[in-house]
Structure formats: structure tokens, C-alpha cells
Amino acid sequence: MSWLGALGDFRRSVVGLNRRNLACVFPHNPRASLPAVDDKVLAKERLVSCAIRVPETRLIVRQYRELATFFAMRSGWSDFVVKPVNGAGGRGFRLGEIDAEGGWRNHRGAPIDDEDLAFHLAAILAGEHTMDGHPDSILVEELLREDPAIAAVHGTRGVADVRVIACAGRSVLAMLRLPTALSGGAANLHKGGIGVGIDLATGVTTHAVRRGRTLERHPDTGVELSGIAIPDWSGIQAIAGRVNHAFAMDYLGVDCVLERRGTFVLEVNARPGLEIQLCNRRGLADAMAAAGVPIP
Amino acid sequence: MLLALGLGALALRANSGVLSLAALTPRLEWMLSLQVSMDLHGDQANARVLLPKADDIQLVRAERVESGGLSFSVHDREGNRQAVFEADRLDGHQVATWNAIVRVLPRRWILPEASPIPTSYPDDLALHLQPTETIQSADPEIIAVAKAHTTPADVSRTVRDLFDYVHTEIRAGTYENALDARTTLRWQEAFCGGKSRLLVALLRAAKIPARMVGGLILERGAKRTTHAWVEAWINGLWIPFDALNDHFAERPAHYLQLYRGDHALISRTSDVNFQYRFHAKAWRTPPDEQAASSGGSAYDTHVLWQAFRRAEISLNLLRILLTLPVGVLVLLLLRNVVGLRTMGTFAPALLAVAFRDTGLLWGTAVFVIVIGVGIAARSVLDHFQLLHLPRLAIAMTVTILSMLVITWWSVQRGILEPAHVTMFPIAILTLTVENAFQEWQERGVRYAALLASGTLFCVACIHTVIENHFVQAIVFAFPEMLLAVLAAYLVLGRYAGLRLFELWRFRDLLGSRGQP
Numbered sequence: 001m002s003w004l005g006a007l008g009d010f011r012r013s014v015v016g017l018n019r020r021n022l023a024c025v026f027p028h029n030p031r032a033s034l035p036a037v038d039d040k041v042l043a044k045e046r047l048v049s050c051a052i053r054v055p056e057t058r059l060i061v062r063q064y065r066e067l068a069t070f071f072a073m074r075s076g077w078s079d080f081v082v083k084p085v086n087g088a089g090g091r092g093f094r095l096g097e098i099d100a101e102g103g104w105r106n107h108r109g110a111p112i113d114d115e116d117l118a119f120h121l122a123a124i125l126a127g128e129h130t131m132d133g134h135p136d137s138i139l140v141e142e143l144l145r146e147d148p149a150i151a152a153v154h155g156t157r158g159v160a161d162v163r164v165i166a167c168a169g170r171s172v173l174a175m176l177r178l179p180t181a182l183s184g185g186a187a188n189l190h191k192g193g194i195g196v197g198i199d200l201a202t203g204v205t206t207h208a209v210r211r212g213r214t215l216e217r218h219p220d221t222g223v224e225l226s227g228i229a230i231p232d233w234s235g236i237q238a239i240a241g242r243v244n245h246a247f248a249m250d251y252l253g254v255d256c257v258l259e260r261r262g263t264f265v266l267e268v269n270a271r272p273g274l275e276i277q278l279c280n281r282r283g284l285a286d287a288m289a290a291a292g293v294p295i296p
Numbered sequence: 297m298l299l300a301l302g303l304g305a306l307a308l309r310a311n312s313g314v315l316s317l318a319a320l321t322p323r324l325e326w327m328l329s330l331q332v333s334m335d336l337h338g339d340q341a342n343a344r345v346l347l348p349k350a351d352d353i354q355l356v357r358a359e360r361v362e363s364g365g366l367s368f369s370v371h372d373r374e375g376n377r378q379a380v381f382e383a384d385r386l387d388g389h390q391v392a393t394w395n396a397i398v399r400v401l402p403r404r405w406i407l408p409e410a411s412p413i414p415t416s417y418p419d420d421l422a423l424h425l426q427p428t429e430t431i432q433s434a435d436p437e438i439i440a441v442a443k444a445h446t447t448p449a450d451v452s453r454t455v456r457d458l459f460d461y462v463h464t465e466i467r468a469g470t471y472e473n474a475l476d477a478r479t480t481l482r483w484q485e486a487f488c489g490g491k492s493r494l495l496v497a498l499l500r501a502a503k504i505p506a507r508m509v510g511g512l513i514l515e516r517g518a519k520r521t522t523h524a525w526v527e528a529w530i531n532g533l534w535i536p537f538d539a540l541n542d543h544f545a546e547r548p549a550h551y552l553q554l555y556r557g558d559h560a561l562i563s564r565t566s567d568v569n570f571q572y573r574f575h576a577k578a579w580r581t582p583p584d585e586q587a588a589s590s591g592g593s594a595y596d597t598h599v600l601w602q603a604f605r606r607a608e609i610s611l612n613l614l615r616i617l618l619t620l621p622v623g624v625l626v627l628l629l630l631r632n633v634v635g636l637r638t639m640g641t642f643a644p645a646l647l648a649v650a651f652r653d654t655g656l657l658w659g660t661a662v663f664v665i666v667i668g669v670g671i672a673a674r675s676v677l678d679h680f681q682l683l684h685l686p687r688l689a690i691a692m693t694v695t696i697l698s699m700l701v702i703t704w705w706s707v708q709r710g711i712l713e714p715a716h717v718t719m720f721p722i723a724i725l726t727l728t729v730e731n732a733f734q735e736w737q738e739r740g741v742r743y744a745a746l747l748a749s750g751t752l753f754c755v756a757c758i759h760t761v762i763e764n765h766f767v768q769a770i771v772f773a774f775p776e777m778l779l780a781v782l783a784a785y786l787v788l789g790r791y792a793g794l795r796l797f798e799l800w801r802f803r804d805l806l807g808s809r810g811q812p
Binding site for chain 1: 632635681683684685738739790791792793794795798801802804805806
């Protein structure tokens with residue numbers, strides 16, 4: 001095949017931001033249904049109503065004076081995760097775990113400064129992590145306990161997840177997203193997390209990419225990143241399909257966490273990123289066409 | 297459809313005969329200023345400066361004088377314009393500035409063929425054959441050289457030969473301009489003054505009336521150096537020659553004449569510490585002003601703009617409004633087709649507009665400084681854990697203060713471009729600082745630097761396009777062109793192709809179809 005032909009194939013199969021918005025987001029994710037995804041509280045309600053397991057909501061803080069409630073209630077928990085209800089890309093995410101002495105520790109295992117945490121929570125309420133800068137609320141959830149096999153791969157206190165792009169009830173592309181020491185416990189790729197492509201047929205990881213560069217092993221633990229069999233792979237695919245139907249959107253990123261209790265859905269994303277093409281070595285347009293939803 | 301409308305309206309009006317490119321193209325003029333300063337100690341003192349005079353090939357308009365405590369007057373001195381800055385019992389550092397918009401129409405003369413050198417001249421011309429202290433045309437050495445190059449039957453040939461002699465035989469040296477004709481001949485090396493005096497002396501010795509001209513070579517920036525060239529009387533006309541820079545019978549567009557005769561530009565009382573400096577910047581007179589100054593309407597939009605002007609709506613503002621959509625089009629191309637990342641959505645376009653007054657170089661410097669100060673302030677603020685809005689308010693005030701300091705500094709140093717930083721969109725800068733800081737915190741220094749340089753590159757591109765005079769003239773004369781811009785937006789709005797940078801980002805996928 002000629003060089004030009006290869007370029008033509010490339011341009012047909014690989015989707016850029018322009019085409020993602022024009023051909024995937026706009027036609028498949030109607031604007032009216034976006035709030036149901038973007039608002040994490042609404043999204044969780046929808047998921048729960050479809051009998052999909054989600055992390056337990058501990059508290060929703062809507063006003064500054066409720067911050068005291070957070071600290072009062074915290075003494076009854078052993079862990080927590082806070083995130084902005086309307087945040088995107090993992091912005092504003094923080095976690096806390098109680099240690100043997102009853103003190104609170106963050107994702108690095110360092111003690112949590114309550115004053116600093118209170119400021120962070122106030123900043124979320126002020127809208128610092130939303131796209132539009134509007135005031136926001138805080139979602140407080142339980143910290144999910146990861147499947148030990150996956151936790152051993154990244155070795156952080158953060159949680160890895162499996163991002164599945166679902167379309168027409170089927171999985172189109174999938175990747176395992178691993179946090180690193182650098183990514184602050186978040187698995188988000190632009191924060192320095194690692195994306196590892198997953199072979200849809202077998203559920204085995206293929207190719208790892210961090211910030212556009214290929215990786216063989218996890219930089220913190222040295223674990224080889226290809227050839228990892230994702231536990232409960234068929235279960236994840238089934239859940240992604242159900243979420244896809246629940247939201248009636250055909251370009252949906254479903255983030256699943258392999259919890260010790262089973263597969264949980266952590267978040268749903270109506271504008272999933274395009275890096276997933278790199279770690280799967282496959283263009284999104286090809287993948288969507290294969291799932292029966294060809295895009296122009 | 298919109299494109300058709302826009303271009304159609306344009307074609308219609310172009311066809312109605314009012315369009316000519318000459319009427320559209322802005323005219324290049326120079327904004328010339330002369331700053332004089334004296335340190336005075338209570339006595340009477342004055343400085344006299346020769347100023348350019350308007351004639352048929354050089355235009356001097358919009359003259360303005362800010363003389364501070366000094367008194368200012370203009371007198372005729374041997375046909376030249378002499379400005380006098382006078383101090384009467386003043387103390388301290390006094391500054392006065394003269395400004396004007398000047399323009400020189402380049403001109404070339406064709407010398408007559410086979411016309412003999414006249415043998416006699418009327419008295420007023422014969423004056424220009426007399427030797428002087430510095431132009432020793434009666435000196436035997438000069439007469440000998442002149443004779444060797446004179447062809448009495450052909451004045452043009454004689455002038456050419458003498459010019460070539462001074463141009464090629466006399467080396468362009470670095471000696472002071474004060475060299476007289478004979479010294480120049482002996483040393484065989486001189487700068488503009490020496491060369492010109494020698495050429496005048498040789499022409500006079502060859503019985504061709506000639507005189508010195510003092511002038512200024514117009515170029516961007518500040519300078520003190522003036523230039524000298526020669527005029528010779530040939531067939532009833534005074535024709536210019538510059539034997540240093542090889543301008544034979546021509547006046548280039550950057551040669552501004554200040555005076556005729558072998559004068560000093562400045563004369564003054566002796567006991568003052570006197571300084572002067574010329575400053576020139578290219579000044580483009582937009583077509584509407586040309587039309588206004590020529591009294592007629594070059595195209596019919598002009599009538600509309602005149603109405604705006606009568607309503608005291610600034611045409612400059614109007615120009616910004618009209619070119620902004622074009623700037624945004626460039627921004628769209630860079631973001632959605634090239635894939636450049638920038639801070640803010642419209643920020644680069646608005647900054648590019650603000651760069652109009654500072655120029656690209658100073659604008660960039662000032663932008664980098666303001667953003668740098670802002671980020672430094674922002675990282676200090678971070679320790680105080682302030683809420684969003686109060687923090688932004690502080691960032692804004694810091695931005696304003698740093699802009700004030702820059703303005704103050706630039707006014708102090710007499711560099712006026714950065715002073716226009718006050719035109720920068722403060723809210724945009726403040727948000728840019730916040731944006732840059734957050735990106736830095738969340739995605740690292742490299743990403744923030746990448747964003748900043750992308751933004752600056754974008755600003756530079758937009759600036760170049762909206763400052764293009766052809767673009768300005770077109771949108772100003774044909775606002776309906778904005779419909780075509782709208783059409784381009786529509787096309788871009790449906791552009792689904794990969795951005796250039798995405799080709800690079802996904803390069804690994806090239807040639808690897810399907811599953812690995």
C-alpha cells in the first residue's frame with residue numbers, strides 16, 4: 001500500500017477533537033441529556049436506578065456552613081473521597097484514609113492538614129474546578145477498595161479504573177487507567193496516569209502509553225503493563241452496555257472500578273478523550289464502525 | 297451563501313467604479329519628533345533648530361509643539377525654517393518636543409542630453425558658484441580635478457563624471473562630517489558632509505551652480521545623525537545628488553530635507569547642557585483620512601465613516617472592531633486546524649489588538665513581564681488560601697500596578713511604546729494569569745510554558761494579519777467582507793479533519809490498522 005494510502009487510512013480511522021465533537025458528541029450525545037451525565041449526583045441516581053453498583057454517597061455539601069457537617073461526620077468514617085459535582089478530568093479529587101492511630105492520611109500516606117482540606121473544599125464550592133466557574137457542590141463518597149491484583153500493578157493508594165467507550169450497547173474501545181505517584185492518586189491521563197489498551201475479545205492489556213509515550217513497565221512498581229488479564233472482563237462489558245442504555249448516549253465513557261465486592265461504576269463521561277486510540281493502536285472511527293455505528 | 301452575499305456586494309460596489317487599490321492602500325508617512333532638552337541655570341538661553349519645510353516633494357503636516365516652559369517661535373533664515381526655543385530665567389531640566397507627520401514623494405530626474413554648460417548665470421545663481429571657507433572651489437587642486445572631468449559641451453556628462461569621481465574615488469570613511477572640500481580631496485576619504493562639500497566645490501569649479509542640503513534619513517527609531525547631500529542647477533532645475541549613498545539625480549522617499557546651505561542643524565547659546573534627538577516611526581495614514589484630506593470620497597463607505605466621525609465615534613475603535621473578526625478567524629484556524637493550544641478563548645485576539653499600540657516586540661516583553669509578575673504574586677497568594685473571587689481581585693490589582701510601573705518606567709526612559717500597555721485588556725490578563733497558574737499546578741511547568749508560548753505565537757500571527765494594511769483597508773472599505781469571514785467560520789465550524797498537531801500526536805497509529 002502506498003504511503004498516501006496509509007495516510008488516507010489514518011485520517012479515516014483516527015478521530016481528532018474536531019471530528020469527535022462534530023461526529024461523536026453532537027449527534028450521539030444530545031445536549032439536553034448532558035446534565036444527567038455531567039452532574040455526578042444525577043448520574044449516580046440514574047445508575048442506582050438501573051441497579052448498577054456505585055460508590056456509596058456519604059454526603060453532599062452544597063453550602064459553606066455544611067463544611068462543619070463534613071468534619072463532624074468524618075469521625076464516623078474510615079475513609080472518604082471528595083470531588084466537585086460538576087468537575088471534569090479528575091480536577092479537585094482528594095481522598096483520605098484513617099490510620100492505626102486514628103489520624104487522617106492522604107493518597108501519599110502523609111497526614112492531612114484539616115485547614116488545608118477545608119480550604120480545598122471551600123474552593124470546590126466556589127467553583128474553582130468547574131469548567132464554567134459557577135459555584136459547585138461537593139460529593140463525598142466512600143473510598144473504593146481495589147482488587148488486589150490491580151492495586152499491585154500501580155502501588156499507589158489511588159484507584160485504577162477501566163475506561164470503556166460504549167456505543168450502541170457494545171464496548172468500542174477500552175483501556176486500563178493506572179495512577180502513578182506523579183498523578184496524585186488520580187488515574188486521569190493528562191495528570192500523568194498511564195493508559196493501557198485492552199483487547200476487547202480477551203480482556204488482556206496490550207500497549208501502555210503515558211503522556212503520548214510508550215511504556216513497558218509501570219514507572220513506580222516496575223510491573224510489566226502488557227498481558228494483564230482484567231478480572232471480570234465480561235462483567236465490565238455488560239455493565240458498560242447497560243450504562244450506555246441507561247443514558248441513551250452513543251458516545252459514552254464508562255469508568256469502572258474493580259472493587260473487592262465486584263465491578264463498580266465510578267463515573268460516566270459524555271466527552272471521553274482521544275488518548276484511548278493511542279494505547280489501543282486503533283482509530284476510534286474504525287472501532288465505532290465495527291460496533292455498527294459508523295461516523296462520518 | 298454568506299460568502300456569495302459578501303463577495304457579491306463587494307463585486308457590485310467594486311464595479312460601480314469607486315474602487316481603486318490606490319485609494320484603498322494606506323499611505324506610508326512618518327511620525328517625526330524632535331526632542332530638545334537643556335539644563336538651565338536662570339540665565340537667558342536659546343537653541344535654534346532648522347525644521348523641514350513643506351514643498352512640492354515633501355509634505356509636512358500636523359505640526360505640533362510642546363515646549364514646556366520654553367518659548368517657541370519659527371523664523372525664516374536664508375530660505376530655511378529656523379525654530380527658536382528660548383528660555384528666560386528658567387532653571388533646571390527643560391524639555392521641548394516638535395512633532396509632525398512628514399512624507400517625501402520619491403522623485404527621479406532625467407538629465408538633458410547634449411546640453412552645454414552655460415557660460416553665464418543671473419546673480420542669484422552665480423552666488424552658488426562662489427568659493428567659501430569650506431567649499432574651496434577656487435583651489436588649484438580642486439580646479440585640476442574638476443577640469444579633468446569636465447565636458448563643456450555636455451552638462452549631464454560633466455555632472456555624471458564628477459559624481460562618479462566623488463562616489464567611487466573618495467572612500468566612504470568614518471571621519472566627522474565637518475571635513476571641508478580640500479581636506480576631503482587630499483585624504484580621499486570622507487563621510488556625507490565631506491563628500492558633499494567636495495562635490496559642490498567640483499561642480500562650482502566646473503561652472504555648474506551647486507549647493508549643500510542638510511537632511512534626515514527617515515528610519516524607525518531614535519537618532520541624532522543628520523545627512524548631507526548636494527543640489528546642482530541643471531537646465532533650470534535644482535537636482536539632488538548623494539555621492540555617499542549613490543543617489544544620482546534622485547530623492548528617495550526616506551530623504552527628508554531640513555535645510556539648504558552649509559549650515560549646522562543646531563545653533564545655541566553656549567552655557568547650557570543641550571541635548572537633542574530625532575525619533576521617527578512609520579505612520580500609515582488610512583484611506584479614510586486620505587480621502588478626508590483630499591476633500592473627496594474615494595469610495596462610498598467613506599461617507600458612512602464620516603458620519604461616525606461627526607458623531608465623535610473614534611475611527612480607530614471602528615478599525616479595531618472591524619479587524620477583530622479577521623483576527624478571530626486566524627485564531628480559529630490556529631486552534632482548530634493547526635491545533636495550537638492557547639490560554640483563554642478570545643484572549644489571543646484581544647491581546648493582538650492591544651499589541652497595536654505597543655508593537656509586537658514590546659507587547660511580547662510587556663506581556664511576559666505582566667504574566668510573570670502575576671504568576672509570582674499568585675503563588676505567594678496561594679499560601680494565604682484565599683477564596684476565588686477575592687484572589688482574582690488581588691491578581692487584577694497586581695496586574696494594574698505592574699502595568700503602571702511599566703508605563704512609568706517607559707515614560708521615564710522616553711521609550712513610548714511600552715507605555716501603551718495601559719491599553720491591555722486587564723480582565724483578560726488577570727484571567728490569563730489565573731489560568732496559567734492553575735495549568736502549572738495541575739499539569740506542570742512544561743505544559744504551562746507550552747500554553748504560554750502557544751498563546752504568544754497566536755498573538756503574533758493575529759497581530760501580523762490585522763496590522764496588515766491591505767487587510768485593514770479591505771475591511772474598512774468593504775465591511776461586507778465580514779460576511780465572507782462569517783462564511784469561513786461556518787466552514788470551520790463543520791471542519792472535522794485532524795488538526796496538524798493531532799497528526800503528530802497520533803503518529804504511532806499511522807500504518808497500523810486494526811488490532812495490534
